[in-house]
Every structure is written in structure tokens, then in C-alpha cells.
Amino acid sequence: MISLDKAIRIVEQSVTALNGQEHVSLSESLNRVLRHDVVSDINMPPFRKTAVDGYACRAADLDNPLTVIEVIAAGTIPQRTIAQGTCSKIMTGAPIPNGADCVIPVEDTEILSDGTIRFKGSKPKSNICELGEDIKIGESPLSKGTLIKPQHIAIMAALGCHSPIVSVRPRVSILPTGDELVEPTEIPQGSKIRNSNGHQLIAQVISAGAIPMYHGIVGDTEEVTEKAIARALAESDVVVLTGGVSMGDFDYVPRIMERLGVKILFDSIAVQPGKPTTFGVAGNKLIFGLPGNPVSSFVQFELLVKPALLMMMQCNEPYARTYKLPLAIDYSRKRAERLGLFPVFVNDIGEVEPLEFHGSAHIFSLAKATGIAAIPLGVKELKKGELLDVRPI
Secondary structure, eight states: OBOHHHHHHHHHHHOOOOOOEEEOOGGGOTTOBBSSOBOOSSOBSSSOEESSSEEEEOGGGTTSOBEEEEEEOTTOOOOSOOOTTEEEEEOTTOBOOTTOOEEEEGGGEEEOTTSOEEEOSSSOOOOEEOTTSSBOTTOOSBOTTOBOOHHHHHHHHHTTOOSOEEEOOOEEEEEEBOTTEEOTTSOOOTTOEEOOHHHHHHHHHHHTTOEEEEOOOBOSOHHHHHHHHHHHHHHOSEEEEESSOSSSTTOOHHHHHHHTTOEEEESOBSEESOTTOEEEEETTEEEEEEOSSHHHHHHHIIIIIHHHHHHHTTOOSOSSOOEEEEBSSOEEOSOOSSEEEEEEEEOTTSOEEEOOOOOTTOGGGGTTOOEEEEEOTTOOEEOTTOEEEEEEO
């Protein structure tokens, strides 16, 4: 049994980055990894523009009434120059007319009986966005290796990067094992349970930016399991199994992996939940044997599989960002021989509230979870206010 930190290092050292890349549309780029710097071909703003609805004028003239000489809508070009005693009514985002050095907000003005306007506020701000103050031609707001999020898509759209080059996505075979499983479309009878792991893992793979390849439920016979794993290894870059990796009579996945040429690098982690997690390699391919209990498989995917997928796509962002947050209440556990992981809710004031958690099969404990907290090996009790490492989920 090895530590979680050592398991993470072993997985990271086993990853071979995928070399392929492809052009995709902006709508297809979410959760993909950029393979080039995005360079601005324009200044932003591309012209001096107003930040507010109001009147473009000269600050030196604000003690006197101003004559409106033009109305400037967004997307139009000013036709008049601002001279002493004049102003132009202007809409947010419109270009600043020549001669103006400020824009007074419409709510700080009043219209006089003769149609002129008077400034009734205090000393005004300029309310002018200068040419190129956000970004200049040749600057790069997004670098190679960025994991694309919605805000990045907006930036690329603004800069005309309509077909970014991204890493190809790893293909991930998903194999839930166990004769006790039935699909969610069925009502379980007798000792059967619905297969939550397979569908949970499909969603986690998609969220990580990879391609899920669902192989269906694999029955509890050695022959069927071996055929399923062999096919998965042939068709994908990463294989993720759940179940069949602990010490039961039907848990023969590790020896099947070895027969298929998989080099097993660890088969037990000093963590709870998730102790019977197995990891191996077959050439450049990775194979993860996750525990069958759903919370265990969820957590170990987040800790081990997701970072590996991001590394394969050459993502340069932190794979395992955690935050130190204070406990909202006292917390204790019965045993402390392993690193403890448990679902938590981070409340409005940044405190960690442990959720009701009955163990690794209690998938419903994740319903309101916003993070997974860690209690160190050897520690049974923590007091309110003590800091915990929390990984957002």
C-alpha cells in the first residue's frame, strides 16, 4: 500500500502526451486544450470609446450649459468635432468625437428649457476607454496549453480566432464490472443494483475533455472480463474499470491485466475511500482499476484519472488545485490509518461543512457536495476553525 502522493507521482510519470492536434470551431472548443498562443490581431478597444451613456464634451466647459450638436450611436462614426460650449449625446461603446476629453453620464445631467444640457454632478471621471487599453496588437492573452473555458471562447471570438488548434482528445474505455449490475433503465430485482459507476464515469470523462467509449456492463467471468479488457486496450488510450480489483473470489482483474501485458505499478493506496485502486501501463496506454463503490470510483477518477487525461492533452494548468479552508464544526472519525477523504459543502463564508457520509457506497452524499476534503493519516479529530485541504468538484 502506497501513499496517495506517491500514486499521483507514478501516474504522472507514466503519461505520454498525445501529439495529434486539430482545428475545431469555437462551439466545439470547450474543455479542449489549446496547442498555440492566441495572438491579438487588433487593438482592444479598436478606437477611443465611451464607457457610459451620456454626453461627450470638454471638461473645461462643464460649468456652463452645453449645446448638443450630434447623437452618436454605437457602431456609427462621429461627424462633428466638439468645440467650446458644445457636446454630443453618445451611447455606450460608441467612438469618442474629436475634441472631447470626457463623457458625463446621462444621470448627472439635466435638460434645460432651451434644449441645452447642464452638468449637475461633482468632478467627473473621463469615462473614456482608450485605444488598446485592454490589449494591443501582438499581445497574447491565451497561451498554448490553456484548458479552454467559456471565458476563453469569448476572448478568442473577440480576437477572430474562430478555428483554434487544440490537442486531440484521449479515448477512454469505460468498463463497469459485476453480475450484480443492471442499467438505469431497469428496476433492480433481488440482489441487483443499478449501474451508476458507468454513467458517472462517462460524465467525468466528458468533463475532463476526453472521449468516453462505454463498453457496457462486463459480467463476472474471467473469460468475459479478459475479452472486454483486451478490446478496450486495442481501441483506446486509457482504460477505466470499476469493480473486480479488491480481494474477493471474483476479483481477478489484476491477473487478467498482467496476462494482457499490462505492467501493474500499484494496486493499493493508503486512502479512504479508494484503497483497492490498481494502476498499470501497456506501452503508452494507461489502465485504471477503480473500486466498485461509487464514491470511491468518483474520487479516484478526480485524483488520478482526470489529471492524467489533462497531461495527455498537454494542459499546462495545475491538475490538482486545492484550497485551505476552515472547518465549520468539529469533525471526527473512528479510524485514522489512512488519509481520509470525505464530501463537503463550502458555505457562503468559506467554511467547510462535512456532509453526512456513510462510506464509499454512499453516492447520495455527493448530491450537495462542492468539494472533497482530506484529513491527514493519523488524525482522528479536527476542531472548528482548523484548516483542511479541499479540492473543488
